[in-house]
Amino acid sequence: MDERTWERVREVVAGIPAGHVLGYGDVARHAGIRSARLVGRILAEDGADLPWHRVLRSDGTVAEHLRRRQLAELHAEGVAVGNGRVDMRRHRWEPGAERASTDGSSGCAAGSGTRG
Template sequence: MADLSDSILLAAAAIPSGRVSSYGDLAKVVGCGPRLVARVLSTSGGSTCWWRVVRSDGTIAAPYVVEASELLAGEGVVVRDGRVEMARFRAEL
């Protein structure tokens, strides 16, 4: 499990500034499910750029909307009503 967690954190860290990825995108890269990606990111203690990972429809998880929106805006990512335009800001992994 530790190796899988490390792989998830490394994949998230590879998302470039100004881009986002979905939980499912990272899950495909790593070879696990999106819920595991979410759990690892939520328990990582902020050790990676968690704010660059959003739901597949571009929405940000409710408890993190304000903080993630501010961090993303600082990178030039537009967030409207808690949602990122995936077609415009999705990273190629």
């Protein structure tokens, strides 16, 4: 894996605003890579300074070994969690959506309409 791939994943995760989440597959797509597992590996090895808690499984569940901490961080940001699961339809971040709501442009990044 090249350094640029690593940085693209870090940039996507760093850009997730408080109160929003992405799935590992969402991060992979926005970073232009195929592997959701690679996103998990990058976050495990080099994600301590990132909002890693905003990255979830596609079904809205959190990492079991970090469950308490991750759920507490999400709750503090106003993310609703029910039965250990985040409502991905409600809290999934779409890059560019904030700009679209303020300037009238579509604000959709290429491929941002896909969900994982």
